[in-house]
Amino acid sequence: MSSSHNTEELPVTVYSPQSALADPRRLIKEMYQELRDSRELAGALFKRDMKAQVRQSILGYAWLFFPPIATTLVWFVLNSSGVVKVADTGIPYPAFVMIGTLLWQAFLESLTKPIMSLNGAKAMLTKLNFPRIAPVIAGIGQTTLTAAIRLVLLIPIFVFAGVEASWTIVFFPFAYLSMVLLGVAIGSFLTPIGLLYSDIAKAVGLFGQFAMYATPVVYPMATGGFLGWVNKFNPVTYLIEIGRATLVGGPFHHLSIALIISGCAFVLLLIGWAIFHITVPRIIERMGM
Amino acid sequence: MSSKSAISDQSSDSEVLVRVENVGKIFCRDFKKSLFYGLKDSVKDLTGGPRKASPSAERQLRKGEFWANKEVSFELRRGDCLGLIGHNGAGKTTLLKMLTGLIKPDTGRIEMHGRIGALIALGAGFNPILTGRENIYINGSVLGFSKAEIDEKLDDIIDFAEIREFIDSPVQTYSSGMQVRLGFSVASSLEPDILIIDEVLAVGDLGFRIKCLNRIHEMLETTAVIFVSHSMPFVSRICTQAILLKKGYMELQSDAVPKVIDRYHEEFDTGERKMVGSGEAQILAAEIISDKHASANPVEVEKCEDSQPDNIPFNGYLKMRFDLLVEPSVDEFSIRLIIWNQDQRPVLHVTGSDYHDPIWKNQNCLMSLSVEVPNLVLATGMHAVSALIIEKSTGKILTRLDNAVRFVIAHHVSTGADVFMIGEWEMTTEMSILSGIKNKS
Numbered sequence: 001m002s003s004s005h006n007t008e009e010l011p012v013t014v015y016s017p018q019s020a021l022a023d024p025r026r027l028i029k030e031m032y033q034e035l036r037d038s039r040e041l042a043g044a045l046f047k048r049d050m051k052a053q054v055r056q057s058i059l060g061y062a063w064l065f066f067p068p069i070a071t072t073l074v075w076f077v078l079n080s081s082g083v084v085k086v087a088d089t090g091i092p093y094p095a096f097v098m099i100g101t102l103l104w105q106a107f108l109e110s111l112t113k114p115i116m117s118l119n120g121a122k123a124m125l126t127k128l129n130f131p132r133i134a135p136v137i138a139g140i141g142q143t144t145l146t147a148a149i150r151l152v153l154l155i156p157i158f159v160f161a162g163v164e165a166s167w168t169i170v171f172f173p174f175a176y177l178s179m180v181l182l183g184v185a186i187g188s189f190l191t192p193i194g195l196l197y198s199d200i201a202k203a204v205g206l207f208g209q210f211a212m213y214a215t216p217v218v219y220p221m222a223t224g225g226f227l228g229w230v231n232k233f234n235p236v237t238y239l240i241e242i243g244r245a246t247l248v249g250g251p252f253h254h255l256s257i258a259l260i261i262s263g264c265a266f267v268l269l270l271i272g273w274a275i276f277h278i279t280v281p282r283i284i285e286r287m288g289m
Numbered sequence: 290m291s292s293k294s295a296i297s298d299q300s301s302d303s304e305v306l307v308r309v310e311n312v313g314k315i316f317c318r319d320f321k322k323s324l325f326y327g328l329k330d331s332v333k334d335l336t337g338g339p340r341k342a343s344p345s346a347e348r349q350l351r352k353g354e355f356w357a358n359k360e361v362s363f364e365l366r367r368g369d370c371l372g373l374i375g376h377n378g379a380g381k382t383t384l385l386k387m388l389t390g391l392i393k394p395d396t397g398r399i400e401m402h403g404r405i406g407a408l409i410a411l412g413a414g415f416n417p418i419l420t421g422r423e424n425i426y427i428n429g430s431v432l433g434f435s436k437a438e439i440d441e442k443l444d445d446i447i448d449f450a451e452i453r454e455f456i457d458s459p460v461q462t463y464s465s466g467m468q469v470r471l472g473f474s475v476a477s478s479l480e481p482d483i484l485i486i487d488e489v490l491a492v493g494d495l496g497f498r499i500k501c502l503n504r505i506h507e508m509l510e511t512t513a514v515i516f517v518s519h520s521m522p523f524v525s526r527i528c529t530q531a532i533l534l535k536k537g538y539m540e541l542q543s544d545a546v547p548k549v550i551d552r553y554h555e556e557f558d559t560g561e562r563k564m565v566g567s568g569e570a571q572i573l574a575a576e577i578i579s580d581k582h583a584s585a586n587p588v589e590v591e592k593c594e595d596s597q598p599d600n601i602p603f604n605g606y607l608k609m610r611f612d613l614l615v616e617p618s619v620d621e622f623s624i625r626l627i628i629w630n631q632d633q634r635p636v637l638h639v640t641g642s643d644y645h646d647p648i649w650k651n652q653n654c655l656m657s658l659s660v661e662v663p664n665l666v667l668a669t670g671m672h673a674v675s676a677l678i679i680e681k682s683t684g685k686i687l688t689r690l691d692n693a694v695r696f697v698i699a700h701h702v703s704t705g706a707d708v709f710m711i712g713e714w715e716m717t718t719e720m721s722i723l724s725g726i727k728n729k730s
Contacts, residue, residue, distance in 0.1 A: 010306075010402045010403035010404075010482060011402075011403065011404075012400060012401070012402050013390065013400075013401045013402075014398065014399065014400050014401075015387060015390055015393060015394055015398070015399040015401075016393075016394065016397070016398045016399070017393060017394055017395050017396060017397075019333070019334040019335075020334070021334060021335065037433065040430040040435060040436060041427065041430040044423075044426060044427045044430055045427070048419060048423070048427070126391075127391070127409060127410040128389075128391070128407075128409070129389045129390040129391045129407075192331060193328065196324045196327055196328055197324065275335060278331075278334050278335060279331035279334060279335065281392070281393055282327060282330050282331050282334060282393065283327050283331060284391070284392070285327070285392040285393070286323050286324055286326070286327035
């Protein structure tokens with residue numbers, strides 16, 4: 001399979017100072033083409049990162065399960081000992097926390113992953129020209145797989161807490177994925193500027209710690225007061241409520257809002273992707289030689 | 290705005306693989322400002338809308354910015370090998386990065402036809418934890434090749450790199466030489482249309498560099514090659530055209546590669562006179578006294594700064610004189626005379642009639658040594674003479690004077706060789722054997 005060296009048939013690439021936005025149709029074509037071109041590389045990076053996680057580790061993939069287990073344990077102890085009083089959650093508290101934690105961590109990790117993947121690939125980015133979206137795709141793949149693996153924890157917790165899953169559980173994967181979608185959508189906006197200034201990554205890290213408490217992860221949705229107000233305007237709230245609901249057949253009154261939010265997240269993702277495509281090459285120049 | 294239909298020109302144009310027009314690049318010295326400009330430029334990209342790249346409106350430099358490349362233009366066809374030379378920081382690697390699309394030009398336009406194989410930095414794209422084999426796949430994928438294509442070429446790549454025993458070890462265990470072997474092997478084995486090589490080749494051993502040379506020669510039939518190097522012998526061997534970059538500009542661009550190399554050499558001073566040694570011998574004066582310079586004043590070594598180098602014609606005559614004082618403790622000494630060219634190669638060693646350095650008995654007073662070299666066949670360019678005084682009995686170097694005198698071989702012929710001579714040529718013919726292509730079926 002020798003490549004054709006006939007000059008007339010060769011693909012032509014043109015580099016100029018023009019902004020990619022000058023020709024929107026070509027921009028979209030380029031973005032789509034980049035996604036296709038990045039398949040193999042993203043796959044290779046994905047495999048590499050998954051393997052690298054466990055290369056010098058004894059416990060290996062077991063580490064994936066510890067964060068949700070730890071959070072659940074902590075809150076279970078806090079609640080049952082009366083140190084923190086949480087309102088009635090409708091289902092046994094450990095299950096409530098576990099489900100909330102899984103959903104929340106899926107969101108948060110998807111939020112931070114794009115920036116982390118690109119920062120991790122900095123050495124390559126500044127020296128080679130390749131589809132920049134590839135590390136991001138690999139990263140998203142990694143968080144999605146991790147989140148999926150963690151779902152295994154639901155089985156023992158349901159059994160232990162004696163919770164019955166409802167038939168609506170078939171919708172749970174969609175709810176779960178909507179967390180990832182929202183996370184990546186927001187993350188994509190942060191990525192270009194996050195490459196320039198390390199403040200962004202730090203701020204997001206800090207934010208992640210507090211934002212969990214602004215969302216009904218370990219407590220049911222608040223109705224009054226400051227927290228109630230925060231919950232109401234927090235988009236993640238609705239996705240988490242619906243996510244939980246699909247598992248236990250619970251209250252679905254937020255369904256329409258959740259669907260709208262998911263739709264918006266999708267649109268946001270496309271916009272964020274376009275912004276990424278246009279600005280990242282410029283930013284890479286500044287990142288270092 | 291389909292790109293393929295644009296190329297339906299005459300035959301000469303259809304061969305062009307690389308077209309660079311008036312390309313420039315601006316960088317910022319201050320890091321924080323640079324980040325901020327990056328932010329501003331990104332916002333401008335997103336909101337400014339269609340920006341015409343008009344050469345008439347000259348881009349103004351903001352505070353802290355400078356032109357890393359300016360007004361660079363050239364064209365390459367299949368079979369061309371372009372040598373990019375220049376001092377460190379001249380903008381060679383920046384230009385390469387623009388050619389591979391790593392960074393965008395700030396002015397001008399670049400057109401690249403076909404697939405590009407590039408070796409711009411050492412270990413780029415190599416993940417240290419993974420093995421060489423895994424990295425070949427990833428590297429190939431980064432350069433745009435599918436897994437199937439890489440599978441086909443895998444053995445060729447490993448064989449060329451000559452690291453088969455280590456191919457399944459992590460790259461972090463490789464030396465830089467092994468990394469460059471692997472990198473070059475991957476970049477060149479996958480049949481690119483354009484091959485771009487940065488100065489990293491210098492890291493490989495001599496055998497490897499010769500292999501690279503040969504491989505580039507083979508590839509020239511189907512590829513255009515762009516080659517950055519500080520090794521002028523290498524450049525003069527394979528390049529069909531050369532560009533000398535100076536502070537971002539094209540100082541000289543020509544098909545006559547030796548001419549460009551000579552200009553590169555002119556940029557660098559051979560160095561000042563330097564005398565080191567135990568002090569037991571001193572060279573008080575050194576000068577050239579050929580027929581044409583009979584009236585030249587002897588230049589005193591201590592006082593001399595940038596004296597004008599003498600001009601000597603090709604195949605001309607060189608006569609030098611050295612004034613020496615040697616300590617009485619030294620009985621006999623020899624003098625070693627080496628002539629260096631601008632590549633820092635010792636091209637000529639002037640010996641005595643018995644092919645050794647001439648030996649003299651110390652006269653314990655000011656001694657004046659003169660030497661004549663007829664028919665100097667050194668090639669065009671600046672040359673410098675080093676003189677060493679060596680104690681005969683012990684072999685100790687008593688004094689060494691570098692750049693004792695300098696001279697320029699002024700001749701119009703440029704050649705990449707260090708010396709050249711006029712040979713005596715003759716042709717005889719044999720009419721019974723005719724030339725022509727014989728078909729063997």
